[in-house]
Amino acid sequence: MISATSTLAWEGRRGRFFEAQLMAALRILQAGDTTTDRMRGSWAGAMGHTQFMPTVFEEYAVDFMGDGRRDIWGDDPSDALASTGEYLRRHRWRSGEPWGMEVHLPAGFETARTGRDNRRPVAAWAAAGVRPAHGGTLPDLGQAAIHAPGGADGPAWILFHNFNVILRYNPSVNYGIGVGYMANRLAGGSGLTRQFGPDDTGLTQAERRALQALLNQAAYDVGTPDGVVGSRTEAAIRAYQAARGLRVDGRPSPALLAALRR
Numbered sequence: 335m336i337s338a339t340s341t342l343a344w345e346g347r348r349g350r351f352f353e354a355q356l357m358a359a360l361r362i363l364q365a366g367d368t369t370t371d372r373m374r375g376s377w378a379g380a381m382g383h384t385q386f387m388p389t390v391f392e393e394y395a396v397d398f399m400g401d402g403r404r405d406i407w408g409d410d411p412s413d414a415l416a417s418t419g420e421y422l423r424r425h426r427w428r429s430g431e432p433w434g435m436e437v438h439l440p441a442g443f444e445t446a447r448t449g450r451d452n453r454r455p456v457a458a459w460a461a462a463g464v465r466p467a468h469g470g471t472l473p474d475l476g477q478a479a480i481h482a483p484g485g486a487d488g489p490a491w492i493l494f495h496n497f498n499v500i501l502r503y504n505p506s507v508n509y510g511i512g513v514g515y516m517a518n519r520l521a522g523g524s525g526l527t528r529q530f531g532p533d534d535t536g537l538t539q540a541e542r543r544a545l546q547a548l549l550n551q552a553a554y555d556v557g558t559p560d561g562v563v564g565s566r567t568e569a570a571i572r573a574y575q576a577a578r579g580l581r582v583d584g585r586p587s588p589a590l591l592a593a594l595r596r
């Protein structure tokens with residue numbers, strides 16, 4: 335942490351910001367919360383299990399286990415998780431309320447009405463035909479937004495107050511949906527009822543997985559098919575294309591999937 339924050343303070347683009355982070359990191363050491371060898375963080379200065387910046391640590395970290403040290407780095411994640419809970423609480427997380435839920439949109443629903451800034455009362459969305467994907471009625475939690483990244487027929491969510499609290503951690507809507515969805519699944523919640531459409535490769539996730547399985551069958555090893563096209567899949571595609579005399583670009587496509595299925 336000291337190496338990373340002092341380098342970034344010296345490098346200059348955000349010098350003042352990282353100078354403040356460096357000074358905070360030194361104060362944390364001085365306070366005895368951890369030691370230099372255990373105070374690890376990313377190159378960009380985020381540290382511990384839930385990636386607190388040093389100034390955020392000073393503001394929100396708590397000693398949940400009561401041993402006198404706020405230890406967000408140790409094998410026991412209790413202090414880190416409690417500190418994250420404190421961060422969410424102080425940003426006005428409402429206990430017991432969901433962040434959002436998957437919904438089904440009615441036929442002809444205008445996606446122009448979706449988006450995080452397009453907030454309306456839950457009752458207005460219910461009147462417009464928005465229904466929980468897993469049945470029941472929408473809980474009346476005040477103002478809410480609809481997020482439908484794949485259009486009206488893809489997965490869609492209604493987003494309540496607590497979703498905006500998650501975004502205080504990271505302002506990406508995809509990040510917020512990912513965190514919220516994973517939390518629901520960890521708590522035993524159901525999977526999505528709708529599939530995402532094709533991505534910019536022209537293939538759906540199921541098709542990308544099928545493409546990876548076919549590459550494996552053809553002895554171009556991509557590892558366990560997961561629908562995520564990383565460097566290993568790209569290398570396998572390149573090898574396959576080269577062996578078949580195709581243009582070598584390493585990119586998945588509907589034509590490549592069709593070739594593998596022949």
Ligand SMILES: [Ca+2]
Pocket residue numbers: 397398399400401402403404405413
């Ligand atoms: Ca502690």
